[in-house]
Amino acid sequence: MSTPHENGEALIPQPPMTTAALRAAVAQIAPAYLNQFVDHLDQAAEQAARQSTVAPLQNFLRQWAEFVAIQRYPAGAARLHAVETEVATTTDRAKLNAALAEINKITTAAHQEAAGE
Numbered sequence: 001m002s003t004p005h006e007n008g009e010a011l012i013p014q015p016p017m018t019t020a021a022l023r024a025a026v027a028q029i030a031p032a033y034l035n036q037f038v039d040h041l042d043q044a045a046e047q048a049a050r051q052s053t054v055a056p057l058q059n060f061l062r063q064w065a066e067f068v069a070i071q072r073y074p075a076g077a078a079r080l081h082a083v084e085t086e087v088a089t090t091t092d093r094a095k096l097n098a099a100l101a102e103i104n105k106i107t108t109a110a111h112q113e114a115a116g117e
Contacts, residue, residue: 010072014113017065025068033071037064065114070106080106 011029015021019041026037044060071077083106086099 008073008075011074012072014065014069014072017061017114019061022061022064022068025072026064029068030071033067040064062111062114066107066110069110069113076106 012025015025023034023037023041027034040060040063044056047056048054070080080103083099083102087096087103090096090099
């Protein structure tokens with residue numbers, strides 16, 4: 001099992017958890033996801049206004065900071081994609097459990113990196 005840190009150099013430093021910094025990072029390392037980023041930001045802003053809370057915006061920032069933490073390591077991002085595909089296709093319980101454990105390890109590392117831990 002591997003984490004993004006074990007897969008070489010990062011393409012970019014982990015950006016601050018702001019919409020502008022994350023938007024720039026997504027545009028640089030995963031431009032195919034930029035429209036999804038903007039749509040999600042719009043939805044989070046609308047939900048925050050409806051609910052009179054910043055929680056949807058905080059969740060948005062956390063989710064995209066974790067996405068960037070994974071995507072800035074191409075080998076780690078590719079490995080996550082491969083393991084997700086394995087989860088979707090395997091019928092072997094042991095392989096499924098191992099794949100889920102690896103996904104958890106990768107996403108936990110991304111969460112910690114995004115949070116500055």
